[in-house]
Amino acid sequence: MDCRVVVEAAVPVYDVSTADEAVRIAISKTGEMLNPDLNYVEISMGSRTSPGGEELEPVFIVADEALVALELEMTVFNVEREEHASRIARKEIGQRLRNIPLDVLEVEIIESDDEEEADADEEGDGDERGDGGEEMLPEFDDLLE
Known part of the structure; x- marks a missing residue:
C-alpha cells in the first residue's frame, strides 16, 4: 500500500519584518535542509485557525522573529498501514529538519x-x-x- 502523508512543520525565521518575507525565507530554509536527499518532498504554506475557527495567517511575528507553519507532503511506498506511513514520513523529514517540531496532519491511501x-x-x-x-x-x- 502507498500513502500520501502531509506533515506540518513550525519553522523559526529570524530578522524578518513582514509575513511574506518570513514565508519565503522559511520555504527556502526548509528546502535547503531537505535537498538533495528529500527533493521529492513538496513544501507549501500551512494554514492555522483560531480556537473559534477563524482563519489566521500561517506566520506569527514578534520582535522581528517569526514562526511559520509549513506543510510538507511526501509519498511513502510499500507500507503496511497508515500509522506506518506517518512514522516513516516523520522520521525521514525529522532527520533533516533538526529542532523543528513536526505534526502529521493527514495520511491518505493512494x-x-x-x-x-x-x-x-x-x-x-x-x-x-x-x-x-x-x-x-x-x-x-x-x-x-
Whole structure:
C-alpha cells in the first residue's frame, strides 16, 4: 500500500519584518535542509485557525522573529498501514529538519486500483491502434497491387 502523508512543520525565521518575507525565507530554509536527499518532498504554506475557527495567517511575528507553519507532503511506498506511513514520513523529514517540531496532519491511501485501471486503459489504447493498423494494412496492400 502507498500513502500520501502531509506533515506540518513550525519553522523559526529570524530578522524578518513582514509575513511574506518570513514565508519565503522559511520555504527556502526548509528546502535547503531537505535537498538533495528529500527533493521529492513538496513544501507549501500551512494554514492555522483560531480556537473559534477563524482563519489566521500561517506566520506569527514578534520582535522581528517569526514562526511559520509549513506543510510538507511526501509519498511513502510499500507500507503496511497508515500509522506506518506517518512514522516513516516523520522520521525521514525529522532527520533533516533538526529542532523543528513536526505534526502529521493527514495520511491518505493512494489507491492502486487507479494505477491498474490506467494500465488497462493504456493496453486498451494499444489494442485500438492494432485494430486500426489491421484496417490500414489492406489499404496499403491494395496500393502495392
